[in-house]
Amino acid sequence: MKYIIHVDINSFFASVEELQNPNYKNKPIVVSGYTKRSVVASANYIARNYGINAAMPIFMAKNLCRSLVVVTPHFNLYEEYSEKFIRLISEKFTNNIEIGSIDECYVDITNIVNKKNQPINIAYQIQKMIKAKLGLNCSIGIANNKFLAKMGSDYKKPLGITTIWKNEIPNKLWPQSIDNMLWIGKASADLLKKHGIYRIGDIANEKNKKVLEKLLDKNWLVHYQHANGGGSDTLDYSKSFPKSIGNSETFLNDTCDFDEIKDKIVELTHSVVRQLKYHRLQTKTISLKVKTPDFKQYNKSLTIEHYIDNYNLIIGIVMRLFQENFSQTTLRLIGVTLSSLVQNKELKISSELFDDYRNNDENFNKVSEREIAEKINKKFAKDIITIAEDKLK
DNA sequence: TCTGGGGTCCTAGGACCC
DNA sequence: TCTGGGGTCCTAGGACCC
Numbered sequence: 001m002k003y004i005i006h007v008d009i010n011s012f013f014a015s016v017e018e019l020q021n022p023n024y025k026n027k028p029i030v031v032s033g034y035t036k037r038s039v040v041a042s043a044n045y046i047a048r049n050y051g052i053n054a055a056m057p058i059f060m061a062k063n064l065c066r067s068l069v070v071v072t073p074h075f076n077l078y079e080e081y082s083e084k085f086i087r088l089i090s091e092k093f094t095n096n097i098e099i100g101s102i103d104e105c106y107v108d109i110t111n112i113v114n115k116k117n118q119p120i121n122i123a124y125q126i127q128k129m130i131k132a133k134l135g136l137n138c139s140i141g142i143a144n145n146k147f148l149a150k151m152g153s154d155y156k157k158p159l160g161i162t163t164i165w166k167n168e169i170p171n172k173l174w175p176q177s178i179d180n181m182l183w184i185g186k187a188s189a190d191l192l193k194k195h196g197i198y199r200i201g202d203i204a205n206e207k208n209k210k211v212l213e214k215l216l217d218k219n220w221l222v223h224y225q226h227a228n229g230g231g232s233d234t235l236d237y238s239k240s241f242p243k244s245i246g247n248s249e250t251f252l253n254d255t256c257d258f259d260e261i262k263d264k265i266v267e268l269t270h271s272v273v274r275q276l277k278y279h280r281l282q283t284k285t286i287s288l289k290v291k292t293p294d295f296k297q298y299n300k301s302l303t304i305e306h307y308i309d310n311y312n313l314i315i316g317i318v319m320r321l322f323q324e325n326f327s328q329t330t331l332r333l334i335g336v337t338l339s340s341l342v343q344n345k346e347l348k349i350s351s352e353l354f355d356d357y358r359n360n361d362e363n364f365n366k367v368s369e370r371e372i373a374e375k376i377n378k379k380f381a382k383d384i385i386t387i388a389e390d391k392l393k
Numbered sequence: 394t395c396t397g398g399g400g401t402c403c404t405a406g407g408a409c410c411c
Numbered sequence: 412t413c414t415g416g417g418g419t420c421c422t423a424g425g426a427c428c429c
Binding site: 032033035037038039040041055056057058060094101102155217218219242243244245246247248249250295333335337 | 412413414415416417418419420421422
């Protein structure tokens with residue numbers, strides 16, 4: 001039997017901003033972009049008292065609270081705090097840590113639990129340490145597996161510590177709405193409610209197995225087991241490389257202006273290629289995604305035969321995907337995503353070979369518009385790589 | 394004649410998380 | 412005044428191979 005805790009920093013971005021500017025401390029603040037199309041990324045508890053939540057459009061939040069302070073995000077700062085928070089736990093307690101996201105982690109404390117140091121004491125010490133060293137509040141869930149630990153950290157915020165042991169499941173888990181259940185999102189919750197399943201206890205009920213099987217995908221059994229207190233207690237300690245790298249942006253106003261869209265594609269592609277190289281990865285699947293003014297999303301992707309990390313090839317493929325599919329479409333959002341990533345120790349081609357045009361606008365335009373956008377297709381991209389390989393011989 | 398079955402890869406879309 | 416952006420994982424259908 002393992003002891004797993006889940007640590008979740010409360011209103012992470014907003015709290016970090018409060019540390020930078022103590023004036024914010026007693027005011028309702030949100031971290032958000034400042035354009036008319038931005039949404040709330042994080043709200044402090046004063047703002048939440050006005051009914052403001054993450055993902056709420058900023059204009060709506062301002063309507064709810066006239067004195068709302070809108071702070072633009074500082075992601076590098078959040079990254080620094082995130083690393084500090086993980087490092088603190090690993091230095092002072094254990095490095096059996098699975099990083100969940102920028103503001104949360106699972107910790108397997110099985111090896112450090114003993115008669116004197118019970119799980120609840122350890123959780124209390126961690127909470128106190130993070131407050132003392134970083135000035136941040138966190139909520140902690142304690143259980144025998146990851147699912148229950150995370151449900152526990154959600155149970156009481158801010159500064160909560162909640163155990164969900166096996167015998168506490170009927171009282172702490174089953175009465176909750178299925179809206180609170182991890183991995184049951186809005187789509188599944190709406191569907192289940194239509195069939196009379198409202199509480200986590202209903203998912204746990206053996207009599208509902210048939211309904212669950214019919215309504216949910218083949219993961220229904222995992223949900224059933226979670227609701228009954230089962231779930232994985234194995235942490236993933238590996239810091240693996242990303243499976244995809246994407247960048248997208250909503251236009252300030254919907255647009256079908258080619259120059260504006262092209263500039264955005266260039267910017268987004270530069271950004272994803274920079275990240276690709278930073279991680280020393282290569283891609284062979286390049287995707288373009290757009291959102292139209294009616295909020296419909298469309299994806300177009302192309303998988304080529306070789307792994308590449310070359311800007312000119314990638315932008316050529318992105319431009320081709322755009323021109324073949326959306327050149328006459330009014331767009332709300334556009335995004336570029338690279339996937340099927342491998343570490344570039346398998347690199348066969350010098351990534352610099354085709355980078356002559358990078359940062360050279362005149363050449364870039366010539367290549368992207370006249371040649372690449374028109375001529376790059378799967379075969380062309382392949383040919384370029386073949387030529388590159390020949391040159392290297 | 395008129396058509397199997399298994400496997401893999403690609404594309405597109407969607408659910409879910411923060 | 413209308414609704415972000417970063418991800419992961421899964422599925423279904425079609426192409427293609429044996």
